[in-house]
Amino acid sequence: MESHATRVVIIGAGHAGGSVAGFLRQYGFDGPITLIGDEPIPPYQRPPLSKAWLKGEADADSLQLKDPAWWADNGCDLRLGQTVTAIDREAKTVTVGGKTIPYDALVLATGSRARALPLPGADLDGVLSLRTAADAEHLKAHLGSGTRLAVIGGGYVGLEAAASAMALGGAATIIEREPRVLARVASAPVSAFYQAAHARRGVEVLTNASVTGLEGDGAVSAVVLADGRRIACDVALVGVGAIANTELAESAGLDCRDGVLVDASARTGDPAIWAVGDVTRRPGGLYGGDIRFESVPNALEQAKQAASAIAGRDQPPPEVPWFWSDQYDLKLQMAGLATDADRQILRGDPDSERFAVFHLKGDLIRCVEAVNAPPEFMAGRLLIARQTPIDPAKLADPSVGMKEVAA
Numbered sequence: 136m137e138s139h140a141t142r143v144v145i146i147g148a149g150h151a152g153g154s155v156a157g158f159l160r161q162y163g164f165d166g167p168i169t170l171i172g173d174e175p176i177p178p179y180q181r182p183p184l185s186k187a188w189l190k191g192e193a194d195a196d197s198l199q200l201k202d203p204a205w206w207a208d209n210g211c212d213l214r215l216g217q218t219v220t221a222i223d224r225e226a227k228t229v230t231v232g233g234k235t236i237p238y239d240a241l242v243l244a245t246g247s248r249a250r251a252l253p254l255p256g257a258d259l260d261g262v263l264s265l266r267t268a269a270d271a272e273h274l275k276a277h278l279g280s281g282t283r284l285a286v287i288g289g290g291y292v293g294l295e296a297a298a299s300a301m302a303l304g305g306a307a308t309i310i311e312r313e314p315r316v317l318a319r320v321a322s323a324p325v326s327a328f329y330q331a332a333h334a335r336r337g338v339e340v341l342t343n344a345s346v347t348g349l350e351g352d353g354a355v356s357a358v359v360l361a362d363g364r365r366i367a368c369d370v371a372l373v374g375v376g377a378i379a380n381t382e383l384a385e386s387a388g389l390d391c392r393d394g395v396l397v398d399a400s401a402r403t404g405d406p407a408i409w410a411v412g413d414v415t416r417r418p419g420g421l422y423g424g425d426i427r428f429e430s431v432p433n434a435l436e437q438a439k440q441a442a443s444a445i446a447g448r449d450q451p452p453p454e455v456p457w458f459w460s461d462q463y464d465l466k467l468q469m470a471g472l473a474t475d476a477d478r479q480i481l482r483g484d485p486d487s488e489r490f491a492v493f494h495l496k497g498d499l500i501r502c503v504e505a506v507n508a509p510p511e512f513m514a515g516r517l518l519i520a521r522q523t524p525i526d527p528a529k530l531a532d533p534s535v536g537m538k539e540v541a542a
Contacts, residue, residue: 141445142166142169143159143164143166143240143241144171144236144238145168145171145241145244146229146243147414148171148174148177148178148213149172149174149412150178150435151244151246151413151435151437151438152170152172152242153179153200154200154411155242155244155411155441156170156178156211157200157201157438158439159442159446160211162442162443163446164445164446165210167210167212169211169214170206170213170214171214171219171229172214172216173218174215174216174268176268177200177203177206177213177215178201179199179268180198180199180200181266181267183197185299186298186461189274189278189300190299191303221383222241222384224405224407227239240407240445241409243384243403243408243409243411244411244412244434245380245383245384246413247378247429248377248380249265249270249373249375249377249378250373250375250376252287252375254346254349255348256351256359257349259350259354260351260353260354261277261354261370262355262370263277263370263371263372263373264373265292266377277369277370278300278370280303280304281304282303282369282370283306283368284296284300284306284307284369284370284371285308285358285366285370285372286307286308286309287310287371287372288373289309289310289311289313289317289318290317290319290320290374293309293372293374294316294329294333295460295461297309297333297462298336298463301336301463306337307338307339308339309333309338309340309341310341310344310346310360311343311344312345312346313343315342321504322473322479322494324481324485324492325467327485328485328506329467330342332463332465336463341366346358346361347359347360347361349371350365355370356368358371377413379393379394379416381394387408389404389405389408389410390403390404393416394414394415395410395416396415396416396425397409397415399417399420399440399450399453400441400443401415401417401440402444409440410437412433412434412438413427417433417437419472420453421522422474423475426456430456430457432456432457432458436451455471457471458470465507466506466507467506468508468509469504469505470502470512470516471494471500471502472502473501476495476496477495478495479493480492480527480530480531481493481531482508482533488506488507490508491504491505491508491511491515498525498526499522499524499525500530503516503519510537513537514537514540515537518540518541525541
């Protein structure tokens, strides 16, 4: 397909969708691009929302994915505050505001939304979620000196928000129904470390704690637990996971299973439609099966895959999935997946707030979780990608450099 004859429509003007447009131009694609987003602002970075934005260390300009003039200057028809209501795969059109827009290549970047809490009081003022810039602005307005934040759900976003609340002079309580925070996304040693790190900094961490409702006279004033305890608060952040926005894809007849199913080039079962970012379920590569991986690196990798396919370029080499989280002065960097590992090796001392947990299958690293340990993260990610056998004894000894760990 000749690029000058190809009309690209991207549904979703978030980090993933905006990056597809950027990579298309970078790769020499010169056809028309229409980028449609339901938020009122141009594509922006989401990771700072729970960190720098809440603490007042970032503004709207610093969050922008591109300079505001870039879109028009590069021939991107950016349509904000608009929602696509239908996809007609046979006619190759999308419907927006009762009008149709034709496409030759369609990219779905509809992202995910916060999972709602189906409990009494969940609709009270001050019960918030954190997915968008508008969400972050609402939460920011509630935080400050003396403000009590209750975080329902001990995942990354909740822990980051708690850290931000403490930095602003407030108080925070994390309420997690599992026996440990980060139960679904981190190993037990990393969970234990972060639980202790938050407690040392004054956060109250409650585990094995089920929420049965929220109370307040118009605005939330307490979170009610199953054992009868009431956690007093001025604002409650609900962070109990996200749901892929697959409704549009499903109504168009595309294959979905907790995410739009795509191949290694981010293409759906329809050869004219790609999907990227949080909304997708993609091949697991080295790890087999398929995964839905919510992270900026994943969104950028799939944006490159889709843009390469549409622009007629060779596919980029596959990447090891990776992720990061900033809390206080602690940077967690994770690469790979620990799904089929058979042992863990701890390198360094968690009490020093600098260590790494490696997950091995035989003598191959499958996953690394590194806290304030960039060399371990970078070397681990490389060794995973190359599937290089390592010497476990050397890996466990922090006095041995990571370059010497390979067997």
